[in-house]
Amino acid sequence: MSGLLVELHAKALAKNVPFSVQIDLTYRCNERCVHCYLDHNDHGEMTTDEIKRVLAEMADAGVFVMTFSGGEIFLRKDFFEILEYARYELHFCVKLKTNAIMIREQEAARLREIGVESIQISIYSHRPEVHDAITLVSGSLKRSIAAAKFLKSQGLRVIFANVLMVHNMRDYRDVRALAEELGIECTIDPTVTPMMDGDRSVLALGVGNQGLHEVFRDQNLVGNVDEFCAIPDPADEDSLFALPCSAGHTSCYVSPYGDVYPCVQFPLPTGNVRKQRFIDIWRDSDKMKEVRAIRLKDLTTCTSCSHVGSCSRCPGLAYMEGNMRGPSSQDCEKSFARTGVPSANMLAKKRNAANLVQIRTMPSPAGAPAGALA
Amino acid sequence: MSKLYVARNPRVAARSLDGEMMIMSGRDSTLFTLNKTATILWQAADGATSLDEIVKLRICSEFDVEPAEALQDAENLARELASREILEVSEEPIPHRNPAGASR
Secondary structure, eight states: OOHHHHHHHHHHHHTTOOOEEEEEEESOOSOOOTTOOSOOSOSOOOOHHHHHHHHHHHHHHTOOEEEEEESOGGGSTTHHHHHHIIIIITOOEEEEEEOOTTOOHHHHHHHHHHOOSEEEEEOOOSSHHHHHHHHTOTTHHHHHHHHHHHHHHTTOOEEEEEEOOTTTGGGHHHHHHHHHHHTOEEEEEOOOOOOTTSOOGGGGGSOHHHHHHHHTTOHHHHSSHHHHTSOOOOOOTGGGGSOSOSBTTTEEEEOTTSEEESBTTBOOOOEETTTSOHHHHHHHOHHHHHHHHOOGGGOTTGGGSTTTTTOOOOHHHHHHHTOTTSOOHHHHHHHHHHHSOOOHHHHHHHHHHHHHOOOOOOOOOTTSOTTOOO | OOOOEEEEOTTSEEEEETTEEEEEOTTTOOEEEEOHHHHHHHHHOEEEEEHHHHIIIIITTTSOOOHHHHHHHHHHHHHHHHHTTSEEEESSOOOOOOTTOSOO
16 A cells, blocks of 8 residues: 555544445346355345435545445446446546456446546456356356456556465466466455355365465565564554454445445445435444444454464454454464464364363273273 | 636546545556645636636635736646646636536
8 A cells, every 4th residue: 555545544544534435236246156255136236326326425425445346247237327427427436346257348448438446357267167167157267358358458457356265276376477467466365255144154165274374375475474474473552452454444335235334344234325324324323333443452352362463353254253353263264374373262262172072981891991982 | 828727637536535635547546635726726627717717716815825926836736737647738628528527
């Protein structure tokens, strides 16, 4: 983040201004990614007029960065109408997240004309047999890559988002090489998110401790491995007053149905823009205020953890695990894979598990040695 | 001196944060903030009002400054913002391409 951006974020935080918002325009999708956390059925998306009204309210509230995501945003027939309104009338800095398979030359040219800051495209592998097996759509890699080329040819900023899972763990280096060849940025993320309804079965698709260990020791990804994987220094008093992340502080998320959450990965309902003005939810929602009040010192298990000052703990993942002030096990695993030091949460779970196992010596039948099963 | 007209470049992103205008360039996503004078100029740059009128109506009324000096400073500022593709500058009125007017 540039120095100016840090400064503006700090100012937004001090003034309680929502600097950035992600709106999912739809949960419908033309891919069926095996790890996706969404229900793709349409349960009553906001209409074009509703979205425009909400966008205007957000501009009035001071929102500067607007991310349109989904589902697949290009499935909305009014997508370009919404985008033009957001850019021409409300002057948002707009970022898009898409699988891009509906973007051809014409759409790329129109995006260039309207002006978007970046287009993030999900790419799981450089190999069609791997990527398409994740999206469950034959030919999807070919179409996404073609779209990326159309967008690049328009001079647009394109970013590949590569979620690491067991299926594609071996391919991230080649995805990065492909991105470099095309002049495209690339992000790698080993986080698989639980379903929004709380179903955690998709987490089994994650790369696991061994995979994380390997990724965190790739100097092309993390830079100085010794520094990145160093055992953390004890947290000082100041760091315990730090904010967990920007969710609810300078950013939030709105679902296609108008529900406002602190973040896309933090499905705590704080209000609905169909019933309330956005600014009233942002400023006055008790839930939003509760999220905003949490500091690292308030966390239940993490405060005593040696990783507290350096952990990537996601409060949303912690919430989905049952307690927004509790640990996020996925981030505990990352801290452990990085440093080899188990988190306070992992140690507590181990102790609890040990307490559940009670081994007692069975009374031995006469003549048999103690402990024999037969 | 011929009249100059200034218009906001519709390709930039812009928002006021506590009175300070944030601008993101549409060319290369560079982020800028405008000071108070530049913010006034940006907000008044509708393509139809000439720069000397903007200076007279919006800047001289706000700051204790000589009109000729203010106009020269405003012209320099407008040209600098134009070089960064934040404003468009022309000796003719600039057609309206941005229906919403000034940024919020």
